[in-house]
Amino acid sequence: MRVMLVDDEEELISALAERLILRGIDTEWFTCGLTALERVGSGCFDLVVLDVKMPRIGGLELRDKMRAVCPDMKFIFLTGYGSERDFLLATAREPNVCYLVKPVEIGVLLAEMKSLIESDGAKT
Amino acid sequence: MFSLKDLKPNFWNKRLWVSPPGASQYLFNYRRIWYLSILLTSTVALGPLIFITLVNYRVTEESIESEWLLRSSRTVSNTHRAISFFLTERRSALDFIVHDNHGKELSDPARLSTILENLKRSFGGGFLDLGLIDSAGKQISYVGPYELTDKDYSDQSWFEQVVDREFYISDVFLGYRNVPHLVIAVKQTCPDGKTFHVLRASIGIRPFEDLLSSLEIGGLGDAFMINHQGILQTNSHYHGRVLAQSSLPIPEPASTTRVIEGEDVGGETLFVGYRFIESTPFILMIVKRKSELLKAWYNTRMRLILFLVGSATFILAVITGMVTFMVNRVHVADERRLMSLHKMEYTNKMASIGRMAASVAHEINNPLAIIGENAGLIKDLFTFKEEYSKHEHLHKMIDPVLHSVARAGKITRRLLTFARNLDAAVEPVNLEETIREVLSFLNKEAEHRGIHIQVESLSDDMPVIQSDRGKLEQIFLNIINNAFAALADDGHLWIELARHGAEEVQIRFRDDGHGISPEDLEHIFEPFFSTKTDHGGTGLGLSITSNLTHEIGGRIQVESEVGKGTCFTIRLPMKLEAE
Numbered sequence: 054m055r056v057m058l059v060d061d062e063e064e065l066i067s068a069l070a071e072r073l074i075l076r077g078i079d080t081e082w083f084t085c086g087l088t089a090l091e092r093v094g095s096g097c098f099d100l101v102v103l104d105v106k107m108p109r110i111g112g113l114e115l116r117d118k119m120r121a122v123c124p125d126m127k128f129i130f131l132t133g134y135g136s137e138r139d140f141l142l143a144t145a146r147e148p149n150v151c152y153l154v155k156p157v158e159i160g161v162l163l164a165e166m167k168s169l170i171e172s173d174g175a176k177t
Numbered sequence: 178m179f180s181l182k183d184l185k186p187n188f189w190n191k192r193l194w195v196s197p198p199g200a201s202q203y204l205f206n207y208r209r210i211w212y213l214s215i216l217l218t219s220t221v222a223l224g225p226l227i228f229i230t231l232v233n234y235r236v237t238e239e240s241i242e243s244e245w246l247l248r249s250s251r252t253v254s255n256t257h258r259a260i261s262f263f264l265t266e267r268r269s270a271l272d273f274i275v276h277d278n279h280g281k282e283l284s285d286p287a288r289l290s291t292i293l294e295n296l297k298r299s300f301g302g303g304f305l306d307l308g309l310i311d312s313a314g315k316q317i318s319y320v321g322p323y324e325l326t327d328k329d330y331s332d333q334s335w336f337e338q339v340v341d342r343e344f345y346i347s348d349v350f351l352g353y354r355n356v357p358h359l360v361i362a363v364k365q366t367c368p369d370g371k372t373f374h375v376l377r378a379s380i381g382i383r384p385f386e387d388l389l390s391s392l393e394i395g396g397l398g399d400a401f402m403i404n405h406q407g408i409l410q411t412n413s414h415y416h417g418r419v420l421a422q423s424s425l426p427i428p429e430p431a432s433t434t435r436v437i438e439g440e441d442v443g444g445e446t447l448f449v450g451y452r453f454i455e456s457t458p459f460i461l462m463i464v465k466r467k468s469e470l471l472k473a474w475y476n477t478r479m480r481l482i483l484f485l486v487g488s489a490t491f492i493l494a495v496i497t498g499m500v501t502f503m504v505n506r507v508h509v510a511d512e513r514r515l516m517s518l519h520k521m522e523y524t525n526k527m528a529s530i531g532r533m534a535a536s537v538a539h540e541i542n543n544p545l546a547i548i549g550e551n552a553g554l555i556k557d558l559f560t561f562k563e564e565y566s567k568h569e570h571l572h573k574m575i576d577p578v579l580h581s582v583a584r585a586g587k588i589t590r591r592l593l594t595f596a597r598n599l600d601a602a603v604e605p606v607n608l609e610e611t612i613r614e615v616l617s618f619l620n621k622e623a624e625h626r627g628i629h630i631q632v633e634s635l636s637d638d639m640p641v642i643q644s645d646r647g648k649l650e651q652i653f654l655n656i657i658n659n660a661f662a663a664l665a666d667d668g669h670l671w672i673e674l675a676r677h678g679a680e681e682v683q684i685r686f687r688d689d690g691h692g693i694s695p696e697d698l699e700h701i702f703e704p705f706f707s708t709k710t711d712h713g714g715t716g717l718g719l720s721i722t723s724n725l726t727h728e729i730g731g732r733i734q735v736e737s738e739v740g741k742g743t744c745f746t747i748r749l750p751m752k753l754e755a756e
Contacts, residue, residue, distance in 0.1 A: 064547045065550050071557075075557045156582065
């Protein structure tokens with residue numbers, strides 16, 4: 054599995070990435086949405102974990118842009134507790150949006166990632 | 178029983194109430210406004226009334242008094258005229274007789290007797306005797322009941338007077354046989370110019386008394402005559418018998434009728450009308466008691482006063498009623514306004530607390546996540562990497578960090594939930610869950626003080642109700658906080674949920690704290706009522722709780738016993754209609 058993490062908090066995202074790597078997951082992390090977008094341009098990932106609130110380009114917008122490049126990528130959103138409602142309002146019309154509330158437990162994240170990847174395999 | 182207490186208006190005794198900051202001047206001022214309004218209105222309404230009544234009173238009193246004086250005066254004048262005429266008439270009769278008859282004729286007792294008979298007949302009694310006296314003062318002839326022939330009057334003062342003045346009228350005296358009478362004498366100078374005759378007649382006082390008693394004098398009046406020494410010449414009703422000394426002071430000489438006010442021996446005010454009867458030693462006195470005369474006036478006066486008192490009372494009652502009503506309205510309006518202001522303040526406060534709480538929680542969550550993630554990484558390194566497996570001690574220290582992160586996370590989440598729920602919204606609410614959530618805010622305090630809390634659903638099928646979660650949380654938080662304040666350490670709080678009929682649910686909060694006294698219980702939901710003023714209570718908590726309960730369509734009740742505990746009961750509709 055190839056995973057990309059995007060969050061403007063470096064201290065958070067670097068630690069998380071390292072933890073995923075320790076568990077044998079191929080992970081790359083970015084603090085800037087635009088840089089991440091560029092990276093996608095040179096090669097698709099299986100799954101992207103995005104922070105919803107980021108400077109310059111927000112999580113939802115980033116997802117839309119990335120989807121344009123790599124349509125098959127899965128996305129998991131990370132949102133702060135307070136902004137959960139706003140996020141839900143913004144994605145009300147979309148089915149099956151995956152999101153987790155920060156701070157996220159590693160186990161929960163892994164389970165979510167697993168189910169997303171496998172569900173796609175089951176679909177076809 | 179209707180008692181004076183019921184008459185006291187609501188705003189009177191506000192000692193129970195806490196003055197909201199800055200408004201303390203209002204609560205006491207209602208009484209002042211009340212007093213001032215009544216005082217001012219009464220003065221303006223009653224002042225002129227009283228003034229005019231007094232003026233009226235004085236004027237009427239004076240006019241009645243002066244009328245009585247006039248009447249008295251007139252009576253005296255008329256009576257005086259009658260008496261004067263009476264005396265003059267008789268004097269003229271004697272005068273005529275003495276001029277019409279020679280001395281010789283008059284010396285004849287038989288002739289004198291005839292004349293006396295004629296006099297008696299013509300003048301209707303009164304003449305008692307008749308006598309002729311010569312220049313030497315010797316009684317020449319006499320007819321009458323007494324034995325006066327040959328009596329010598331030469332040295333008597335009256336004789337000298339009659340010689341001097343041509344006539345004489347005596348005062349009344351007791352003559353022979355103790356009958357009071359007076360004497361009229363006229364002088365007739367003889368043709369020779371040197372000698373004279375004096376015709377002397379005694380007149381009884383009956384005619385005077387008849388005349389005087391025939392007068393209609395009101396006021397327990399007394400009409401009589403006195404002489405210049407104050408000796409009564411006729412009988413009087415109240416001032417002495419004839420020939421006694423009058424009990425009244427002798428009036429000042431005057432040529433006309435006078436009416437003066439005086440006092441009798443008993444201290445009663447009298448109107449004394451008098452007239453000196455000219456050419457006689459008599460003073461006519463007509464005495465009336467002022468109090469009798471003015472009886473009619475007194476009756477009118479009484480009615481006037483009663484009217485004044487009656488209307489004044491009525492006016493005062495109306496004014497008092499109206500002012501009380503108005504001040505009450507003002508008070509109620511002020512209270513409502515204050516309540517509104519406070520509600521708004523409360524809402525604003527809650528809103529800003531909410532915002533602040535949300536932003537604080539949010540701010541905290543980020544560093545919390547970083548701590549958690551990095552701690553988790555350290556733990557992973559210890560777990561996955563061989564080289565760190567020996568550092569058991571360090572490995573163990575990560576777990577407390579992770580636990581604390583989890584705990585902090587829960588707290589911020591609770592804060593955020595509470596803040597979020599402050600916006601009004603109708604949604605499905607699990608009551609037990611909501612209560613437990615609220616309790617979690619107070620867990621630490623409960624633990625610390627050893628307060629035992631029990632939550633239970635008494636009905637098996639407690640429904641999930643449609644209501645405003647935010648408001649419910651505030652209501653529950655408030656009631657539980659109050660319970661905590663009332664409970665001693667180691668106390669109990671029982672929270673029971675149950676269905677109530679088909680459409681409602683009931684939540685009961687029972688504690689075994691110190692309870693609420695019956696007097697306080699009456700006012701407990703009123704705004705600004707507080708028993709905690711000395712440690713910062715605003716008195717708004719339960720009033721707002723009550724308001725919130727009503728806003729979500731519910732009712733709240735409280736029962737309490739001092740020393741035993743308190744029980745708050747809330748009933749809510751299962752379905753709140755969203756506005």
